[in-house]
Amino acid sequence: MSKLRKIEMAKIPLEIKSNIFSRLPVKIIGKCRCVSKEWLGILTDPYFLQLHLERAQKDRQLLFLDQSADHDDEEDNRRQVARFFTTNMEGVMQFRARGLVVGYMYMIPSGHGLVCLVNRGIFCAFNPSMKKIARLPRAQPSTCGGVDAGFGYIQSTNEYKLVHLYNIKNEEPLEYTIKCEIMTLSDGGVVSSNSWKQLENECPVMKFYWMAWEGCNPTEDQLIMSLDLETETFGFIPHPHVTSYVEGNDMFLVELQGQLCLVDTFAYPPVTNVWILKDPVKKIWVKEYTIDLTKLEGFDDELTQIFILGYMNGELIINSQQERLDFYNVGSRFFRRGPNLNLRRDTGICIYTETFFSLKD
Template sequence: MMNLAHEIIFEILSRLPIESVLRCRSVCKLWYNLGYDSYFIHLHQSKSMKQPPRLVFDRFKENSDIASNLVMVNREEGDYKFREIPLMGFNSDELQVGRRFEIVGSCNGFLCLTFGINFSPSCLYNPITREVMMLPQTDVALRGIPLLNYGFGFDSFHNKYKVVGVFKTFGEILTVGESRWRKLEFPRTVIENDDPRSRSLFLDGIIFWFIEGYEYEILALDIESEKFWTINCPPPKENNYRGNLIEIDGSLAIIDYEYVRPSESKFRSMDVWLVKGSKTIGFSFSVTTYDMSGLHYATARGEVLVMAKLDRDTFLLACELDEGIHINRCSIFLYSPVKQYLSVLGIWESDLQTHWMVPTLKSLMAAIDT
């Protein structure tokens, strides 16, 4: 193979999954330099975009010598593999023992992470290359005012990444690479981050949030123009309550939950609303109802939250556990309502924020310079 032209070797290796590329870098000096060759990195990323994205989430460990691990989900030979990726590249001040963190968002293979007491957006992180880029603190957060929500996205017109910090009645936005945050007036108040429905979602240049006190409206921010608008949603069915926003097959989706009785945590069914369209042409909503009654015994100790849909009929679910002081412990499992298949994965000590991403070898600095 070494007799082939470098362009042909790069074309072959660029079709491999990211894990295989990393292993191939141990073969020889030429292949080791793949991680630094801008032509190969761009070629591999262009082909990776055609492959299924990976699911990544955080896993906090009490009394650990690191703040947490990341967990990446791969599907291999029809089965799901959960691979832990330790946080690396931080100094001792940035990554302290027992210091909680959250994933704010994911975009183009980069994660936006928060650390510290007020959870101000702290850094961008590439979990493949372990490259870290620290972000400046917001002036408001430095005064001790806590952030209530976040957003992270990519402005494809200007080739710039932007991070949003949301306070009670306003927000701030940072164009990554600049030194100061700019004020961003929010027309509506979004849900605070201690609510399972609070997570933001970035899709096709738009960041979405649920609006505080309104189950039927979503606030949308165009990351390029930095303009807002709202999406009116159909109400949940009778006896259902509105859940959270997730991404399903590249589309925005709303999850509604139905329990046997409000006083019980026995999961009966759920509605998945897929949102299609745009601000220009309008939005349409289609709903699929799933029978979740097979989860009765698995969810006896808490309410269920749908974290992601992994394939045509398999969901990643989190069941919050009521164990006194362990308020952030949850049981994680896979469930197929079609096949009535259940696989318990274990107990996570985390609020569990899941995000889809396409792993990349691209440098954070190179991305921001463009």
Template sequence: MENDTPILPQEIITSILVRLPVKSLIRFLCVCKDWKNLFRTPSFFAEHLHHSSRQNSLLLIVDSIIPEANSRHLYSLNREMQIHEIQKSRNIGHFKPGCVYSSNGLLCVGLDNECPDSLWLWNPTIRVVRQVPKSLNNYEYEDFSVGFGFSPTINDYKIIKLFLSGRFVVQGEVYSLKTGLWRKVEVGNLEGVYVLRGWSAFPCNETIFWMGRKDVEGHSKCRLHLIVSFDIAKDVFTLTPFPVMISRQKCCNTLVCYEKKLVCYENKLAIFFPNSESHGIDLWVLEECGDPSKGRWSWAKIFSSRPNPSSLIIYPQIIWRNEIVCLVQALPEYEVEEDYEGKLVLGSLTADELNIFDVPIRSFNTWIFDYVESLVLLDKIHI
């Protein structure tokens, strides 16, 4: 008997599939060989990620349930402000403090039970983990700073590691997920540049950024604040001055970064920093300058928050769904709930308001990322 069931065109089938959650697609891997191959194609990866980013963007919270404990737990927060714990994969143990980065649903993590050089790539949604090979440097330098990001131009994820001596950059290496190899990169223009050790980098628009400083020539006690950037596609470093407001701050011997925060705003690098006059938070965005005589880049202030309540310290983290995600902590002299350190707060960029959500933050050694479930590393699954 002839089958009268209509068959949809492949374009329509693909258009439906790219809109489905990752967990549904994983189940559909066994439907047919064509679908299994389709889900592994770069074009399907990219289109599915595009839809997920617009419709299902999440917050990823790396927090400690027990204050001051090293055991880190991952939580996702959805648009309905529902929080869910993310189960760790078999190979993932305890995270080192601060050692988590997120890009397109792929996490780059460092683990407590591994040597300092050990890094892992992990997609929690599809439960795939891959260990990154050891870097070329054989612990010749005392410390390093790590960054992680993605470039759609070359369709590759990269880890950049800056080796430091006295916290000054002396050598760089980059790992490519596409090749699976480390290689050295030139850091000549970073001579004399100081960056924070550890996981202090921030990815935005195919670039990884650090806050840095450099001695002003002839004034060893005066520091020039800089943005250090690494182009993921070109493997090139550049230096950009901070906004004038920050550059005019009193020179000091230390790089104070805890009050400032690099973020991504409309796919552009931006920076939050406290306004000492208004007692609020300003947002500056790095724009490409239309006047070549003024240099390639310029900073524009686009937002100032209302003054903070005197009883609270507000730490801006990222921009998510056009809102500022902050951690809020009560000052010690004010009474707070027992065993409570802070709350998660969303502040609108278009209205002068703060929305406090019932998401207790037990430790301010907490990291927050924008996150989207994706198929990255699906091609590594063996079925």
């Protein structure tokens, strides 16, 4: 850089420099930090980091995981190809990556910057912004079906917590005790072999927010079990008054704008209701949206399954297991179709926010 250019740069106020840099992706900013001491100071200043986070939260990214396996059997010893790619909300590609793995890979979002990957019972933390993966210490073995884990972020401490539920067989046949262990990830911290913390209290049932019921015939007395990541204590929240406990209907939990929501989809008539826990203390639920699925392009009442991924700029981001994502405007109540991403029905999808959070083994 010429002497004249340096003088001109020096005249630009710090706030303007920070504003310009905050529009760059995390990966590019990492390279800019190596240009000069001045740039390093700007790009590590708390003011800049907060500014970049606020901008990133308004322009969240999408992470996709395609796998060559046509099933989710992680005990299968055949090698398969796992393909990652990320885009912004308009489908502009950010990066692609691929690699060979053995067994099926699960993806657990945190709702923030990191994503947890699980392959053959091994957990890894993944930062899509930095394209970094860190293998975590092995968790307790479990015979529970699927992946009984949750991944969350605590903004006040800038820490992530990985919660794992596992079972211990009791003396009585077919009786098990459900236990819980938690791993805390700190920015730049080294994860050691003893990083799992065993909770003394047993898990009352199988959530971090988890849907909980007994047998195959749930009632309106169903409860949602929660785990407070800061106090590491379990609690219960009653369901809203839903009526979809029949074959063909579906329910799941999702976080929208920092609030717990229950998505309740009916087969007949084909509608999706979104309930929001407006008051967590008094446990008051409000039916915020009712979505007419017949207005969704390509909707098939027997084949289409609806997953709400998140909320951005007045729109619900919807995965209907087609080649594209759909965006539902909560004001106009109309859908718009996103760009063609050639998605498969089993493509794993989650939303994340770009972060400088560093991972170390």
